[in-house]
Amino acid sequence: VDKESCGWEACCENSKHLQPGQAPKKSHGYTMYHGTHKNNASAIISSGFRPSAGGTLGAGVYCSRDINKAMGYPGGCGPNDRVVFKLRVRVGKVKRIDAQCMHLMTTWHQHGYNTAWLPSSMFGYEEDCVWDPKRLIVVGIAHCMDPGVKTSLESLIKQQENGARYGQAGPGGGLCKGCGMHTQDKHTLETCWSCRSVICPFMAKHFRKTV
Template sequence: MHSYQVQHGSKIRTYMMYHGTTGTAALSIKKHGFQRSKDGMLGPGVYVSRSFDKARRYPLILPFNERRAVLKLRVRLGKVKKIDRQGHPLQKTWHQHGYDSAWVPPNCGMVPSGLEEDCVWDPRRIKVLDIIYV
């Protein structure tokens, strides 16, 4: 599920992606937009995936009286850095080297589920299309 758009002669990668969260947080994100996380496996950013299956597992520990929700997103990835192993020299510093997002490919050993994951530096590259309660 991906599409390519061409704008001013350069490729703009736009993907349908997902972000798992709580129902309460999903409503807040839809209203106010994403906030970049302080840290994570790929450093600061917004963590998303092309895998609905991966997104629906989050949050791993669901707070009492909450439902899981998956945000369906349109994401402009921009310039992407592939991070395919723990300890990659740009694992947490890719943005400082001119990349807009980082991508962990499936089955590379970095994510226990074996599913792919992306981290987007600028939340303005992400548009919420829908909230799916799971």
């Protein structure tokens, strides 16, 4: 019995750091940052991000691989009220927004992209906008000037991780039946175009058997 690849492969580098000028690769995972008000931080950890209705890159969840960008958000509040999350972001298909692609600045998702990337060469700081909030997960607290709040948030992150490990966190959390990964949000299973078996897009590779 031989095995033949069905023609797709998933790749994820969970803790990969990129410099501001480096282009993210399709389907990889990267470390990024997101700034929020400390009063909103626990809800984001527990329930996930809510995409903004608009912004420089249109609708989506905004983050940056440059922590200095995230440190300025949200505007209108002091440093003591800000929390910066360390994220793991699975970027999917990425559209670079530069001088040649300004016409896609807020409509990139309509053209099949999961993430828009605004290089630092455009407006100063590198910025990313992710359409689907399930592509981001909070893995740590990069900045919080209130020790008590930071300890509480880190404890909540740990609870979420443990809950996902034992199938208790999130609406579909637990062990994915397709890829075997522990996940807070249920993975969407799909049908293989070749052998019609049920597969998960996060599987490292899928094979079909041929005689």
